Amino acid sequence: MTDTDDALGDNESQPLLRPGRPRQNSVTSILARGRSNTISGLKTGYDTVKRHRVQFMYALMASVLLYVGFTLAFLPRTSLSRDFRRLHFGKLTHAETYRIFLESLQGENHAQQHLRAYTSERHLAGDENALKYTVDQLKKLGFSPKLEKYYPWLNTPVDAGMSLWINDEMTFESNMIEDFLKEDPSSSGPNPVPAFHGYSANGDITARFVYCNYGKLEDYEYLKSRGVDLEGHIHVIRYDTMFRGLKVKNAESNGASAVILYTDTFDDGNVTESNGFKAYPFGPARNPSGFQRGSVEYFTESPGDPTTPGFASKSPNTKRMSPLGRVPGIPSIPMSQRDIGKILPHLNSRGCAFDVQGNVEGFEYYSGPSDEQVKVRVFNKQDYGVKEITDVFVEIPGILHGSTIIIGNHRDSWTVGGAGDPNSGSSVLLEVARGLSELVKKGWKPLRTIQLVSWDGEEPAMLGSTEYGENYAAKLQRQVLAYFNLDTTIAGSQFKCESNPLLAQLLIESASLTRFAGNPGQSLLDVWNDQSNAQIGILGSGTDFAVFQNHLGIPSANFKFVADRKHDAVYQYHTNYDTYTWMEKFVDPDYHLHNTMAIFTGMSALTLSENELVAFQSHDYVKQIQYNYAKWHGLLNQTFRAGVYLRDSYIQEKAQDLSQLIAHVEGKVSPKFDSETAALRKLVTRDYPWYKFPKKIAIYFKLSATNSKLKQLDRLFVTDRGLKDRGWMKHSIFGPDKQLGYLGDVLPGLHEAVSDGNVQETLEWLHILTKQMKLVQELLET
Incomplete structure (x- = not known):
């Protein structure tokens, strides 16, 4: 054993230590020392922060203020209009939306595809094929249509006929x-x-017949003044612009069985066979074998299901009333015209002659009645019952709640065709919908909700x-701002617009922004001005705007292209020739008019939807009232002559007070309100720096x-009582002419009362109108 071995052996039980590393640098000692240093450091840092706390806070605040100041210095000026869309994540400007x-x-332009699809087979009220096509097309555009079903009482044709009997033998x-x-x-x-006829009574009548011209009240007064026997006879009446249901009503009240x-082509204007034009399909004149179908329910007095007047037929088991008084x-x-020509010549030289002539061959337009041995049989069998109909709705929700614009069209037709009425509008x-769907795909959200509706069952009532x-009467009055109607949208070249003046x-x-028939250098407004000086007519009744304007007080408009009666092809209205062939051959071969109307309709909705301030004009409205009141005031002064009776002086006094009130609102109040509204519109679109945010809040309120006032304005003229004998027609300013039906009348209640010389009714309407005009004045002045 060496000395070294001894040393190793002696230290065998001792830990092996590396040379140069002292024992105090153990892991434990290192951790202990580190903890001590950390605590000391923190104490030192805390003491430092504590000593400089005030300086630190000042530095932090200065940094924040510097950042905010820098940001505000370069913050862009914005308008309330742009703020609306930013707050709701709107992705498109006004200009981009229109573009x-x-x-x-x-x-x-897909209008031809749609028109041909709709007019390929019969589609009376409740038709499933037209419904399916509409829903499928809307789904293809990315919408989720909602279906709303109702269950009205109506008729389906079974059999009908007319025959001529001479000496008890049928001769025709x-x-x-x-003709096919x-x-x-x-x-x-x-x-x-x-x-x-829709809603015609069943019956089988054989009787003598009498010709009653247009079936107007003056026609019947003329016949009675000439001693013509009317009682129990079959009344033959020619169509014109008067609603057919009122013709039947007049006939029934004058003893008709x-x-x-019938249709007399004399009333078609210049384009007739007698003037050298060929008849359809070889020319633009009316085909003489055409029958004008249509409803005779008194829907210009009370439209809708005649067994549920004033309330909805929501189920097959809805409690119903008798339709008497609402149907013939x-x-x-x-x-x-061709078939009526087989019987009317038998009246020649009998009774009295009418001054108005016609085109029925061999007929000299005498009244008759026919000889005792010359009779006509009228046979009518209709199947009446409750039938399901379906409305289709598509809604594009808007940023502003409680403000909706509705565009509606009906899809049911009397015939296989229906190209003009209604399916030109269905195509539009x-x-x-296609144009709006493109906007939705780009992330657009309208400022106001836009709703598209395909109505069912318009034709019957x-x-x-x-x-x-x-x-939904209460809800619609709260939410709907305006209703745009499409019906018989394309039937000629003459643009016609009827609208609430607002x-x-x-x-x-909108017409100025619409390119006409694909011509980039011509707007629809240019054409409209050339044709009628951009005249806007009065709404009457006879189509789907009636419930909105006449019943609920929702401003409505109805626009279409009609035949001009001089050069255009005659519209084959409600006949079997209202087809896509007729449309493409004589009216709109390239579907440019359909395209024009689609653009105009959409632009009208967008102009109303996308402007923060409702684009209504109160002065146009009051001016229309004043113009028509002046007419009825003059008639009133003639009917109730002051000084004759004390009551007449009182009526004239009240009428003069109302005249002065209307003149004040028209001359001062409404122009001032519209001027303030125009100034407000500029403020809404004006850019302001950030520090004027309180001013924008004031502008918003x-x-x-102002929007609330404009929305209320038309509602102020809705009455609880409605028009006399037409309680469903509740608007005191606009309604259908009582005697003609389709045409509109302004101040109809007062007009009828004065025309009838009814003292009590006249005073009531003067009171109602005075109260309403005071409400208008208060609304516009506050």
Whole structure:
């Protein structure tokens, strides 16, 4: 063993230590020392922060203020208009919204596809095929249509006829259907619709007949003054602009046992065979074998389901009332000019002659009645019952709640065709939907909600729209700002617009933004000015705006292209020739008018939707009231002559007070309000720096108050009592003419009272109108 070995052996049980590393640097000692240093450091740091706390806080605040100041210095000026969209994450400016909509419709036009699809087969009220096509097309555009069903009582045709009997032998019988034309496929297709009237009474009447001209009250007064026997006879009446249901009503009240309504081409204007034009399909004149179908329910007095007046037929088991008083009690049928020509010549030299002539061959327009041995049989069999109809809704929710714009069209037709009425409008509605869907795909959200509606059952009595309006009356009055109607949208070259005056300037502006028939150098407004000096007519009744304007007080408009009666092809209204063939051959071969109307309709909705301040003009409205009141005031002064009776002086005094009130609102109040509104519109779009944020808040509250006033204005003229004998028509300013139906009347209640010389009614309407005009004055002045 060496010394070294001894050393190793002696230290075998001792830990092996590395040379140069002292024992005090153990792990434990290192950790202990580190903890001590950390604590010391923290104490030192805390003491430092504590000593310099005030300086630190000042430095932090200075940094924040510097950042905020820098940010505010470069913060862009903004308007309330732009703030609306930023707060709701709007992605498109006004200009971009209009551009995308216009480009989508100007680049493509699907109207022909839609029109041909709708008019390929019969589609009476409740038709499933037209419903399916509408829903499918809306789904393809990315929408989720909502269906609303109602269950009105109405008729389906079974059989109807007219025959001539001489000495108890039948010498002629109408086949109650138009000639089939090989040149027009859909007029000669399977399952045609025979001629009939909606809501006509069933019956089988054989009697002598009498010609009653247009069936107006003055016609019947003339016949009675000449001693013409009317009682128990079949009344033959010619169509014109007067609503057919009122013709039947007048006939029934004058003793008719049945009614035949026929079309006389004399009333078509210049474009007739007698003036050298060829008849359809070889020319633009009316085909003499056409039957004008249509409803005879008194829907210009009370539209909708006649068994549920004033409330909706929401289920098949809805409690119903008798329809008496809302539908005729005698049968009626339509007739062609050709077939009526087989019977009317038998009246020649009998009774009295009418000054108005016509084109029925061999007939000299005598009243009759016919000889005792010359009679007509009218046979009418209709199947009446509760039927399901379906309205289709698409809604694009807006940023502002409680403000909706509705665009509506009905899709049901009397025939296989219905190209003009209603499916030109159906095609336009789907094209508007396509344009709006392109906007939605780009992230657009309208400022106000836009709703597109396809109504069902309009032809029998505006069933779909009326039942819906009655069902949601309170909600619609709260939320709907305006209603735009599309019906018989394309039937000629003459642009015609009927509207509540509140919408007049908006429609003119929209027309200026609409390119006419694909011509980049010509606007719809240019054409409108050339044709009628951009005249806007008065709304009457007879289509789906009635429940909105006449019943609920929602400003409405109805626009279309109509035949000009000079050069355009005659519209084959409600006949089997209202087909896509007729449309493409004589009216709109390239569907440019359809495209124009789609753009105009969409631009009207967008102009109303996308402007923060509602684009209504109160002065246009009051000016219309003043103009028409002046007419009825003059008539009143003639009817109730001051000094004759004390009551007459009192009536004239009240009428003069109302005249002065209207003149004040028209001359001072409404112009001042519109001027303030125009100034407010500029403030809404003006840019302000950030530090004027309180001013924008004030503008916002003023904007909300003004919009509320404009929305209320038309509602102020809705009455609880309605018009006399027409309680459903509740608007005191606008309503259908009582005697003509389709045409509009202004101040109808007062007009009728004065015309009738009814003292009590006249005083009541003077009181109602005075109260309403004071409310208008208060609304616009506060």
